[in-house]
Amino acid sequence: MAPTSRPPTLRQRRLGAELRRLRERTDMSATEAGTHFGASQSRVSSIEAGRYAVSADRVRALASLYNCADQDLIEALTQMTGRQTRGWWEQDREVLPAGLLDLAELEHHATFVRVATMVHIPGLLQTRDHASALFDATVPPLPPHAVEHRLSFRIKRQGIMFEGEPTPLTAVIHEAALRMGLGGRAVARAQLRHLIDMSERENITIGVIPFGTGPLHGSGHPIDYFGGSVPQLDTVQLDTDHTTVLLDAEAHLVKYRNVLDCLESYALKPAVSRDLIHHAAQTL
Template sequence: MAATTRPPTQRQRRLGAELRRLRERTDMSATEAGARFGSNQSRISNMEAGRYPVSADRVRAFAHLYSCADQELIDALANMTGRQPRGWWEQHRETLPAELLDLAELEHHATYVRVATMVHIPGLLQTREYAQVHFEAGIPRLSPPAVEHRVSFRIKRQGILYADEPTPLTAIIHEAALRIGLGDPDTARAQLQHLVDMSEREHITVLVIPFGVGPLPCSGQPIDYFGGSVPQLDTVQLDTDHGIDLLDAEAHLVHYRSVLDRFEGYALKPTASRDLIHGVTQSLER
């Protein structure tokens, strides 16, 4: 089995990480696991880092060796194996940070997406003009070509919402994000109208947290939660000052599910949220 010549995708890294978790739960070393398979510690480590392809049969063999009885998880891991074709995002590898490609891959494979933002509209629901102003305001300042690359990439990511079987999206947005205008009034109005239009789609739920409700956890940090084919394969993405953090430890998943549930409890119902967005839009027309 030859090592892959390309950097492992986020999905390959996650598969390897899950295999490592299964092994570590048995207190078995990589050296011992390699010996049981007639291999060595280096080969096991490379598999767990996503640098070597792993077959579905090998995943099932690992699960048996590690005494994993969760058949749904085993099947889900087996479905992540093989030399799967690279997605559309790979064509951007030379122009965009790898973490953005990871984000697109996560969205593409997610069974559902939950997002929460406090001061801006979620990327999956942004208009092109709003996204452009958002990237132009970033620090460090991006060059015009870099801004265009990121805007185009963000808009293309939104394709999951328009597919024949669109990905369900729940977007929790604080009222502050509706009122902190980006760009000129026309850009702000168009963005809010787009938000209303998207909220009327069956698979999209937009919930607004009004001013005066709280206290809010996480200090306003944007949260993206991607549902996996089984809950153990969920992933949390956090936007930070130093870039994107991807979290998939069980404790993190439990924590951020609770945070999002808290946010949903604070938010207005869909119809009332839509009415609030309409009200803010009308205030911009005065």
């Protein structure tokens, strides 16, 4: 085990957090855990903060110490160990907020993605022109170079839906988002045509919630749900006006699975949703 020379990735932090959860469920202190391995309390805390890379064998040993019998979870945690190769998003660490890098990392490792939005088109389904219009409307305004960085980054993120084994994506979009007309008629129509094209891909399901449907509990902000290799390693992202919030506690995961299930039940079937998107494009 060795200290990381750079800030820990989101994945490293999540591994440490899961090890901390396992320890806390046994009511064992970090000092007690360290004693079993000849390590200090500060070293155990560094592991749990993701600042020290740990081996798969050490993860198995800790899981045994913490009386974890969930072999699927243990195996999933071992896959998160070591000094893993950093992803393409790391090249933008100096020019983009850390939250955007975390988002790209989540998407890259996700086994599936579920999103729900009420007034925006999901980022993974936006055209470049639509995204440009969205960034141009940011308050306070972003300088041109910052807009360009974000545009390029957003388009690169969309690669998960096309490259290698495409990631399954289920998107619930309210009809309001279809009729915003962001960027003007030409841009908005092109965006809606793009949604139709994307909805015809095998790995992408788009459902539209029409006006007059509700109540839409828990839908006041965009919801992104990222599937882990086991359900305990899922992650929820909530976008707010001032920050991005990541949630991974079991209670939060259960809540937002239920919220998304509810919203998906309100959405029209994919074929009917395509018809509604087409109609929205014609009437812009």
